[in-house]
Amino acid sequence: MTATAPREGQLWSRCGGCATLLYRKRLRRNLDVCPECGEHARLAAPERVAQLVDPGSFTPLPERAAEVDPIGFVDVLPYPHRLSAARAATGLEEAVLCGTATIGRHRCALAVMDFRFLGGSLGSAVGELITRAAERALAERLPLVLVTASGGARMQEGALSLMQMATVSQAVAGLREAGLLTVSVLTDPTYGGVAASFATNTDVVLAESGARMGFAGPRVIRQVTGRELPDGFQTAEFLLRHGQVDMVVPRHALRGRLVALLAAAHAGRHTSGGGGQEPPPRPERPADGAARPAPVAEVRDAWETVRLARHPGRPTTLDYLDTAFDGFVQLHGDRLGGDCPAVVGGLARLDGRHVMVIGHQKGHTTGELVARNFGMASPAGHRKALRLMRLAARLGLPVVTLVDTPGADPGVDAEEQGQAAAIAENILSLSVLPTPVVAVITGEGGSGGALALAVADRVLMLQHAVYSVISPEGCAAILWPDRGAAPQAARALRLTAPDLCRLGVVDDVVAEPAPGAHHDPEAAARLLREAVLAHLVPLLDVPRATLVRRRRQRFRRFGAARTGVRAGAR
Numbered sequence: 001m002t003a004t005a006p007r008e009g010q011l012w013s014r015c016g017g018c019a020t021l022l023y024r025k026r027l028r029r030n031l032d033v034c035p036e037c038g039e040h041a042r043l044a045a046p047e048r049v050a051q052l053v054d055p056g057s058f059t060p061l062p063e064r065a066a067e068v069d070p071i072g073f074v075d076v077l078p079y080p081h082r083l084s085a086a087r088a089a090t091g092l093e094e095a096v097l098c099g100t101a102t103i104g105r106h107r108c109a110l111a112v113m114d115f116r117f118l119g120g121s122l123g124s125a126v127g128e129l130i131t132r133a134a135e136r137a138l139a140e141r142l143p144l145v146l147v148t149a150s151g152g153a154r155m156q157e158g159a160l161s162l163m164q165m166a167t168v169s170q171a172v173a174g175l176r177e178a179g180l181l182t183v184s185v186l187t188d189p190t191y192g193g194v195a196a197s198f199a200t201n202t203d204v205v206l207a208e209s210g211a212r213m214g215f216a217g218p219r220v221i222r223q224v225t226g227r228e229l230p231d232g233f234q235t236a237e238f239l240l241r242h243g244q245v246d247m248v249v250p251r252h253a254l255r256g257r258l259v260a261l262l263a264a265a266h267a268g269r270h271t272s273g274g275g276g277q278e279p280p281p282r283p284e285r286p287a288d289g290a291a292r293p294a295p296v297a298e299v300r301d302a303w304e305t306v307r308l309a310r311h312p313g314r315p316t317t318l319d320y321l322d323t324a325f326d327g328f329v330q331l332h333g334d335r336l337g338g339d340c341p342a343v344v345g346g347l348a349r350l351d352g353r354h355v356m357v358i359g360h361q362k363g364h365t366t367g368e369l370v371a372r373n374f375g376m377a378s379p380a381g382h383r384k385a386l387r388l389m390r391l392a393a394r395l396g397l398p399v400v401t402l403v404d405t406p407g408a409d410p411g412v413d414a415e416e417q418g419q420a421a422a423i424a425e426n427i428l429s430l431s432v433l434p435t436p437v438v439a440v441i442t443g444e445g446g447s448g449g450a451l452a453l454a455v456a457d458r459v460l461m462l463q464h465a466v467y468s469v470i471s472p473e474g475c476a477a478i479l480w481p482d483r484g485a486a487p488q489a490a491r492a493l494r495l496t497a498p499d500l501c502r503l504g505v506v507d508d509v510v511a512e513p514a515p516g517a518h519h520d521p522e523a524a525a526r527l528l529r530e531a532v533l534a535h536l537v538p539l540l541d542v543p544r545a546t547l548v549r550r551r552r553q554r555f556r557r558f559g560a561a562r563t564g565v566r567a568g569a570r
């Protein structure tokens with residue numbers, strides 16, 4: 001069990017993790033994290049607030065907790081006695097502290113739970129106070145930050161406490177509809193009704209190091225199943241691996257992470273073209289598959305290009321995030337059970353502009369490639385991408401995708417988990433996503449797995465990338481007598497950037513340093529940044545409805561039919 005943060009007046013306290021006796025002031029300076037073993041002691045709500053917000057910026061909400069005992073509950077003590085005892089012990093009126101504050105000068109509404117108060121249980125006063133905080137956020141158009149610590153619903157209030165899960169969720173939904181960021185910070189422990197509502201239905205879920213979260217507690221699960229639980233069950237790292245949380249953050253880094261998230265949300269609200277009126281129609285590119293002149297580029301054999309596109313030294317998405325972008329905050333998980341390593345994504349800045357970046361991730365060594373499944377996304381990867389696209393749209397942030405995949409994951413698990421539907425949903429969602437989308441094929445654009453990230457307002461392609469309905473090897477195996485015909489298939493498929501530019505599938509070719517991006521990754525990153533900016537910036541002012549209409553037209557023009565002529569007639 002975790003030790004509770006020391007009270008005033010005690011000079012020494014014993015670490016709950018390693019049992020070291022620690023000087024209280026030293027522990028407090030270290031944010032109540034044991035300097036010896038890293039154990040994060042539980043914090044009281046006022047201490048948590050003090051650690052997270054700008055000094056002196058916290059203003060409590062005016063609402064006070066009402067005196068409630070809705071079902072006249074008595075166990076060995078009447079419920080009102082327990083409430084009085086909790087108030088006396090904590091100095092708080094209830095198990096949550098709500099207010100407004102600034103974090104890194106970004107204003108937000110805040111609700112911080114306190115486990116010392118009846119186990120942080122969710123009663124009707126707690127639910128009402130958190131709802132008021134959310135309503136305050138909505139009224140003032142502020143992000144909402146929730147710090148959770150709870151054993152679950154408060155049994156002393158019966159089914160009325162259960163109802164609070166719905167009450168607070170409704171308030172979170174209101175913020176979601178309004179495009180206001182909601183963030184929860186899971187602290188140890190977060191269980192039951194709190195875990196199954198506002199702790200996890202927010203836009204971004206951070207887990208503090210050492211936090212455990214789940215619906216049912218480990219003791220209950222052990223009793224019911226009669227089985228031992230896996231190592232690290234329900235710990236922050238376990239939750240990250242299983243796609244439940246966006247990141248695990250040590251206490252020292254928590255405030256910085258919140259600042260980065262609030263900054264992105266703030267930028268999104270102030271730069272989005274919003275739901276503005278559509279301007280009068282402007283002449284647009286003809287919709288009938290208009291051919292564009294191919295940009296000047298050296299002509300290479302298609303098979304040679306395929307080999308360059310697959311070069312292990314080619315910069316990956318994480319490389320570009322490190323070089324072409326700044327301040328990457330990686331978000332993890334599909335919230336359904338998985339975090340696919342072949343897809344990475346999160347908030348980043350491109351020349352100072354906040355964007356959501358989502359891309360396939362390969363690797364440079366065999367070990368990295370295996371760990372990333374060679375950049376082949378699982379259904380969990382597609383669902384993570386979808387979650388991040390939708391989050392970007394809600395917050396008014398543009399999306400940049402970096403496509404580099406041989407294709408979707410050809411495996412039994414992927415099929416069982418609904419691979420086809422996951423890809424289909426991304427294609428559909430991207431086609432109507434109300435925010436600018438720029439896709440860049442950086443390496444291999446392999447079939448449907450690539451398209452799941454490439455339905456965009458502008459589709460760019462690196463000079464030596466390829467984009468194809470099937471791999472040359474796959475095509476050769478089906479249509480040629482042998483797989484050795486892959487080079488011929490590569491030529492026949494018209495999969496190079498100049499070819500696809502001519503066909504109108506791709507809008508622009510991004511030059512690479514000779515002889516290829518692998519030779520000078522820094523230069524490749526610079527060229528990619530310039531190209532993305534050149535195409536993204538003009539999209540930022542386009543009203544969202546116009547943007548979506550044009551995107552749909554862009555993809556409609558690839559259809560082929562002839563009006564008024566019967567099939568077969570010439």
Ligand SMILES: [Zn+2]
Pocket residue numbers: 015016017018019020034035036037038039
């Ligand atoms: Zn310790």
